[in-house]
Amino acid sequence: MLFLTRRRRISKHSVDFAQIDKEWHWDNFLILQCMIGAMAFYIFPSLKQLPSWDITGAAIAILLHVVISEPLYYWTHRAFHKGSLFSNYHYLHHSIRIPQPLTAGFATPLEHLVLMGVMSAPLIGACLVGHGSMGLLFIHILVFDFLRGLGSSNVEVFPVGPFQAFPALKYLISTPTYHSIHHTEKDSNFCLFMPFFDWLGGTINPKAWDLHKEIISGKNDQVPDFVFLAHVVDVTHSLHVQFVLRWQASLPQKFRPFIIVILWPSAFLVMLMMWAWSKTFLISSYTIRDKLHQIWAVPRYGFQYFLPFAKDGINNQIELAILRANKMGVKVLSLAALNKNEALNGGGTLFVNKHPDLKVRVVHGNTLTAAVILHEIPESTTEVFMTGATSKLGRAIALYLCKKRVRVMMRTLSTERFNKIQKEAPEEYRQYLVQVTKYQSAQNCKAWIVGKWLSPREQMWAPSGTHFHQFVVPPIISFRRDCTYGKLAAMRLPDDVQGLGTCEYTLDRGVVHACHAGGVVHSLEGYTHHEVGAIDVDRINIVWKAAMKHGLRPV
Incomplete structure (x- = not known):
C-alpha cells in the first residue's frame, strides 16, 4: 500500500513485471510446510492429543x-553465501x-527444508x-513466517x-532496514531475527543504524x-491493484469468477467507505529516465460520475489532488477519462481558471489520443462516419480529417454544434464536413x-467489412463477426521504463491509455502550457512526433 508506506520505503524502486513473474510461485514453501506437517501427524498420532x-x-x-x-540459522545462512551453495542455491x-x-x-x-528444520527445532x-x-x-x-515477511517488506x-x-534492542530486533542491507551487500547482517548473532560473528554492517534513522x-x-x-x-476494477492481489494486477483485467465471488462483497463495502471518507491516494509508480511517474486514484467509481449530486464532490477531490501536486512540486498532472469529462469540469478548464497561478501543468492528454486514432485510419480512406462527433475528440478528429480532404459524416442532432465546428475549418475544407442524423446514412461507409x-x-x-475505431468508454460490444473492432487508443511506454508492475485496466503489460501517454509526453518534452479544454488541432502532429521521439509506440 504505497499510500501508507511511501515515506518509509527502503528502496525507492518499484517492483516490475520481471520480479512478479520470478516470484510467481512464492507460496510453494506453504505447500511444503503443510505436507511435512501432515506427515508428522500421520507418523506421530499422539500429536493429535496435544492440549x-x-x-x-x-x-x-x-x-x-x-x-x-538463531545460531543454527546464522551459520547455515553464512554457509549458503559461499561457493557452490550460493551459486547453485542461494543466488x-x-x-x-x-x-x-x-x-x-x-x-x-x-x-x-533447512529453514523448516530451523523453525521446527523449538516445537520439537x-x-x-x-x-x-x-x-x-x-x-x-505464523509468527515465524510473519517476521520473515516483515523483514523483507522494504518498509521500515x-x-x-x-x-x-x-540501545540493547539493536541486538535483539532485526529491522527491515537491517535486513535490506544484507540484500544489497550480501556480506553482512546474516541473522534471522536477532542481530546479536551478527555481533558475535563480526558481521554487523555499521551503516544499518544510520540508514534506519534516514528512512524514518x-x-x-x-x-x-x-x-x-x-x-x-x-x-x-478496484480489485486490480497490487495491494489486493499482486499477480492479478500484473495481468490485463478480465472476469475471474473465483476472485469475484470471494472478494466482491468486501470490495463493495470498501467502495461505500471510500465514498464517505477517502481522499485521492497513491496506487503505483514507475520511472522513465530517472523521472518518477506516479498513478494516483480519485476514490470514485465510474457510475458515480453520472450522478448529478456527486459532481461537486468529485471536482473537489480532483481539485485537492491538483493543489496537493502543485504544493509538492509535481510538474505535470494528467487527468484520466472521466476526471476530464466535459460536463464535469470542461476538460480541466475549471481548475486552471480557478487557480491561474498553478505551477503544475494540468493535462487532459486528448491531443495524443486524437493522434493515435487518426494514425489508425488508413491513408487511402476518403470517407468516415463518426458518432460523438461534436465532443472534444470528435471535433478535433473531424477538423483534422477534413483538411486531409476526407469526407466526415458527423452524426449529431444539434445543427448549432455542427455549424460551430464547421466554421472552425478553413472555408475550402468545410464541404468535407457533413451533418447526418441517422445511422442509415453510413450504410455504405466502412470506416466508423x-x-x-x-x-x-x-x-x-x-456494411460488412467495417472497422470500428473507438474513443468511447466503455468500448462497444464486438457484436458483428463480419466487422473488426479497434481497441481504445493506447500506446506502449518506452523500453527503458523501470518499476512498472501493474497493467492499466484491460491493456497489455507496458501499455497505457493514450491520455496517460499524452501526460508522459508533456512531462518528457518539458512543455510549460496547460492542455485543457478544446484540443488544438495544429498540435496533433507535433505531439505525435514527440511521442515517437521519446520511444512511445502505438499498439
Whole structure:
C-alpha cells in the first residue's frame, strides 16, 4: 500500500513485471510446510492429543529459538553465501532486486527444508519435554513466517525512539532496514531475527543504524515529475491493484469468477467507505529516465460520475489532488477519462481558471489520443462516419480529417454544434464536413469512428467489412463477426521504463491509455502550457512526433 508506506520505503524502486513473474510461485514453501506437517501427524498420532495451550511450552520454545534456531540459522545462512551453495542455491533468492514480503518465500527446496528444520527445532523440543500444544504449533509457525515477511517488506516499521532509549534492542530486533542491507551487500547482517548473532560473528554492517534513522526521517520520499490521476471503473476494477492481489494486477483485467465471488462483497463495502471518507491516494509508480511517474486514484467509481449530486464532490477531490501536486512540486498532472469529462469540469478548464497561478501543468492528454486514432485510419480512406462527433475528440478528429480532404459524416442532432465546428475549418475544407442524423446514412461507409456508444442494433447499419475505431468508454460490444473492432487508443511506454508492475485496466503489460501517454509526453518534452479544454488541432502532429521521439509506440 504505497499510500501508507511511501515515506518509509527502503528502496525507492518499484517492483516490475520481471520480479512478479520470478516470484510467481512464492507460496510453494506453504505447500511444503503443510505436507511435512501432515506427515508428522500421520507418523506421530499422539500429536493429535496435544492440549490447546501450554504456557510452559511457549517459554521453552522461546528459549530454544534463541539457543538453537538463531545460531543454527546464522551459520547455515553464512554457509549458503559461499561457493557452490550460493551459486547453485542461494543466488536465486538474491536475484530479487526489490525485497518484498513474498521474497521471503522465494528460495530453492533445499533452503526451505533447512529453514523448516530451523523453525521446527523449538516445537520439537517443547513436545519432547511434554509441554507441546496445538496453540504453540500454529502461533510459532505464523509468527515465524510473519517476521520473515516483515523483514523483507522494504518498509521500515520500527520507530527510532525505542532503540535510542534502549540501545540493547539493536541486538535483539532485526529491522527491515537491517535486513535490506544484507540484500544489497550480501556480506553482512546474516541473522534471522536477532542481530546479536551478527555481533558475535563480526558481521554487523555499521551503516544499518544510520540508514534506519534516514528512512524514518522520510528522506527517501520522492516528488514525482508526473502524476496520472486515475479513477476506479467499477467494483471489479478496484480489485486490480497490487495491494489486493499482486499477480492479478500484473495481468490485463478480465472476469475471474473465483476472485469475484470471494472478494466482491468486501470490495463493495470498501467502495461505500471510500465514498464517505477517502481522499485521492497513491496506487503505483514507475520511472522513465530517472523521472518518477506516479498513478494516483480519485476514490470514485465510474457510475458515480453520472450522478448529478456527486459532481461537486468529485471536482473537489480532483481539485485537492491538483493543489496537493502543485504544493509538492509535481510538474505535470494528467487527468484520466472521466476526471476530464466535459460536463464535469470542461476538460480541466475549471481548475486552471480557478487557480491561474498553478505551477503544475494540468493535462487532459486528448491531443495524443486524437493522434493515435487518426494514425489508425488508413491513408487511402476518403470517407468516415463518426458518432460523438461534436465532443472534444470528435471535433478535433473531424477538423483534422477534413483538411486531409476526407469526407466526415458527423452524426449529431444539434445543427448549432455542427455549424460551430464547421466554421472552425478553413472555408475550402468545410464541404468535407457533413451533418447526418441517422445511422442509415453510413450504410455504405466502412470506416466508423465511435465516440458515442453503439448498441448491437445500431451497429447493424454498418456494411460488412467495417472497422470500428473507438474513443468511447466503455468500448462497444464486438457484436458483428463480419466487422473488426479497434481497441481504445493506447500506446506502449518506452523500453527503458523501470518499476512498472501493474497493467492499466484491460491493456497489455507496458501499455497505457493514450491520455496517460499524452501526460508522459508533456512531462518528457518539458512543455510549460496547460492542455485543457478544446484540443488544438495544429498540435496533433507535433505531439505525435514527440511521442515517437521519446520511444512511445502505438499498439
